[in-house]
Amino acid sequence: MVNERLATLGPNEPPTVEPAEPRCPAWHALLLSWILPATTATCTQHVSLRRAFGIHLFAALFGLSLIVFCVEWSERPLAGGWFSAMDGTAGVVLDYLNAWIDQPFETLVWTVGALVATETFFVVLAMALCSWGAADEPLRASIRSSLRQTWLHTPHFLPAVVYVGAVAILMGDARREWYELHRAPIWPAMPNPVTLAPDEPGYAEAEAKHAQDLAEYNALVTEVQQRWSEWRLRQPWYVRYEEVPSINAGCLAALWMLWALLRAIGAPRRIPTAPRPVICDACGYNLTGTEPASRCPECGEPARHSYEPVVRCGVPWEHRFELGTLRAGWQSLRAAFLSPRVLGRQLCVRRRVTVARGFHGLFLPVVYVVTFAGFPMTIFLVDGSRPLIREPEILLIGSPVLATLAVLGTAVYVNLASFLAALLHRGSGRFNLAPGAVQIACYLTPLLAVWVLFGMATLGGLMALSEDGTLKLYAQAVRLSEPELAFGLWTILNGAWLLAFLILVTRGAATTRFANH
Numbered sequence: 001m002v003n004e005r006l007a008t009l010g011p012n013e014p015p016t017v018e019p020a021e022p023r024c025p026a027w028h029a030l031l032l033s034w035i036l037p038a039t040t041a042t043c044t045q046h047v048s049l050r051r052a053f054g055i056h057l058f059a060a061l062f063g064l065s066l067i068v069f070c071v072e073w074s075e076r077p078l079a080g081g082w083f084s085a086m087d088g089t090a091g092v093v094l095d096y097l098n099a100w101i102d103q104p105f106e107t108l109v110w111t112v113g114a115l116v117a118t119e120t121f122f123v124v125l126a127m128a129l130c131s132w133g134a135a136d137e138p139l140r141a142s143i144r145s146s147l148r149q150t151w152l153h154t155p156h157f158l159p160a161v162v163y164v165g166a167v168a169i170l171m172g173d174a175r176r177e178w179y180e181l182h183r184a185p186i187w188p189a190m191p192n193p194v195t196l197a198p199d200e201p202g203y204a205e206a207e208a209k210h211a212q213d214l215a216e217y218n219a220l221v222t223e224v225q226q227r228w229s230e231w232r233l234r235q236p237w238y239v240r241y242e243e244v245p246s247i248n249a250g251c252l253a254a255l256w257m258l259w260a261l262l263r264a265i266g267a268p269r270r271i272p273t274a275p276r277p278v279i280c281d282a283c284g285y286n287l288t289g290t291e292p293a294s295r296c297p298e299c300g301e302p303a304r305h306s307y308e309p310v311v312r313c314g315v316p317w318e319h320r321f322e323l324g325t326l327r328a329g330w331q332s333l334r335a336a337f338l339s340p341r342v343l344g345r346q347l348c349v350r351r352r353v354t355v356a357r358g359f360h361g362l363f364l365p366v367v368y369v370v371t372f373a374g375f376p377m378t379i380f381l382v383d384g385s386r387p388l389i390r391e392p393e394i395l396l397i398g399s400p401v402l403a404t405l406a407v408l409g410t411a412v413y414v415n416l417a418s419f420l421a422a423l424l425h426r427g428s429g430r431f432n433l434a435p436g437a438v439q440i441a442c443y444l445t446p447l448l449a450v451w452v453l454f455g456m457a458t459l460g461g462l463m464a465l466s467e468d469g470t471l472k473l474y475a476q477a478v479r480l481s482e483p484e485l486a487f488g489l490w491t492i493l494n495g496a497w498l499l500a501f502l503i504l505v506t507r508g509a510a511t512t513r514f515a516n517h
Helices: 002-007 028-032 036-041 049-074 082-102 105-134 137-150 154-181 205-236 242-264 315-323 325-338 338-344 355-383 386-390 391-422 434-443 445-467 470-477 482-510
Strands: none
Touching: 028 036, 028 049, 028 154, 036 205, 036 242, 049 082, 049 137, 049 154, 082 105, 082 391, 105 137, 105 242, 105 391, 105 434, 137 154, 137 242, 154 325, 315 325, 315 355, 325 338, 325 434, 325 445, 325 482, 338 434, 338 482, 355 391, 355 434, 355 445, 391 434, 391 445, 391 470, 391 482, 434 482, 445 470, 445 482, 470 482
């Protein structure tokens, strides 16, 4: 083969050498997965699952130790340093080892249960996200690649723990130092009641003394209340809202980890393409020997629709520079929602398409902003501004936490719906439908942004029904508690929306079963 190739070259034409695949040892993921996820994933495609699991296990155990160290560091005396935190960490480890001696069965059950739950979470996460990096390969190969990168990405947990732990420790130390310099007012002790009976001698004097002590106590309480209010007003923001920076840092770390994990799973991979005959794009009939100008003998579809790559020329969003961004986006969304099968016939699933991922990424900030603003707005419409004024943590903590969960849920569900659609059609075709399904799901992302608004609206409606007592009456009628009924209604209404999303993705993915391009 080499001699034949050299014989076809001209006298001055150098032979073309295919560039070698970049390779890095598995331990490089410990250092670079959190900062260069795509590059690290490209260089670690050759790593076996066994070695990837070893990196994952080491990072998980080291991360658990790091969490314990951060907790002990935050609880150390202000004058203490590294040695105090190390002593506390060593004490936790010794307590765990002693638990194996004192209660071996209970410790074994808890340890195995924690390991099984953790590994199940990672496996389910890898399967849910495998569509993001799926290609023209068997579905199990996409799952293996996703699981490899998920395990190799576990070291990203380490800098995330350091980041969140550093913020929490700094805020906690600043708060404790302020408390050391500004002691809280001490509340006076309430005077003891009179223990004598009314007919006993000295009762009148004791009662008068108790009345005098009670008057002095009330005067001291009034004074301490005034001093307490002044003391509270003097508190800086990092004392009054100590948890806010830490929780917001945790939200930012979660978004950072999901972004890096998707970058790693979606990194380009070298996949050998096996030659396969041309089949009918509509029914899957083998068109070997059929002229492009004729029709499929099975379904009558023009054969050129299966031979010519121009038939699957891409969705309107891929031609946004010619059509205009708004017009192309609207046409892609409308086709995905109203005619998912038509959109599926336009997709090119045999090449690595990242345009759909960009369309999906455009709406994730929309989901965040809608949730961040919608949660306090819902509370304001139901209860007015008083809860927001009395408890600003609703806005400072509740909004970013819910907004982060909404973004994470949207990104994961887009991939999960794609994976489920590929599983549903696995027996009806020869190819992996995950690459086409994830593109359909990405173009349907605006529906999930609307779903967030729907979820906020249903939450506000249930809160209003709870305020006027209607929800309580319905709960008594069905013999459920009020929170159980509210959660059930919210889950049913929003679950129906998510089920409709899955149906649309499944319908669109069905048309990519026999795609040749």
